[in-house]
Amino acid sequence: MMDYFHFIILGIFIIIAFYTDVTKSLLPNWLTMSGILVGFIYHLISDGLNGLLFSIIGMAxxxxxLMLMYIFKALGAGDVKxxxxIGSITGLQFTLYAMMYSILFAGLIGVIILLVKQEFMRKMFYTIxxxxxxxxxxxxxxLENFKRIESTRFPxxxxxxxxIIMTFYYFH
Structure with missing residues (x-):
């Protein structure tokens, strides 16, 4: 059971993050910093310095x-944190897979939004x-003004x- 406890922590963290991001368009620092700290403490207690290193590498x-994506204004600072x-709680491998699946889902959601709004072709040509x-x-x-005004945004x-669900499914 102890091996999976960090996934319970992750589940609680993700539910709170989902609620606050969808309702307030914000991922507050108290939440993200608490997630990082809880990940550090949990892994330090459960596996000593190796656990802390596992958590630090995942966080970094x-x-x-995602800091690179933030620099290019593809997402917000709250998403980076x-x-x-997530890395602090789950470590390097899970985080990389979760990031990959999340980015794929974001692209899929963006295309669906554009298709539903029937703006896909117009926006593609105009963007190019x-x-x-x-x-x-x-x-x-x-181009910066175009991204700020014309881009399709969603939490x-x-x-x-x-x-996260897809990554958990494939990991377990």
Whole structure:
């Protein structure tokens, strides 16, 4: 049972994160930092310094990879801290798979939203046009405005929850 206790912690953490992200469009620092701290403490108690190292590596990789996506404004800072906490709780391997599935689900959700709104082709052509226009003029401010105004946005937790479930399913 102790081997799976961190998945109970993860489940509670994800449910709270899902609720707050969907209702408030926010992943508060108290939640993400608590997730990181609980992951550290749990793994330190259950496996000593090796457990703490397991947790630190998971946090660094989970937060580090998504930091790159944050730099390119693909997601928010709360999502970076969310995956740092997921990494702290579950370690490197689970976090990488959860991240991969979450990103795949996010792409699928985005395409579905565009298809339902019947804007897919228009947005695809317009996005390509804006990208090439920005490259040609070497002015990326218009591209930033385009991303902020025209992009299809939704809470990343809509993709993270099924990504976590899919990862858990394949791990166990």
């Amino acid at each position: 990789v989970g937060g580090g990879i 969310l995956f740092a906490a 046009y804006r990208l090439f226009a920005s490259i040609r003029s070497k002015d990326f401010k218009s 990343f937790m809509y993709a993270v929850l099924p990504g």
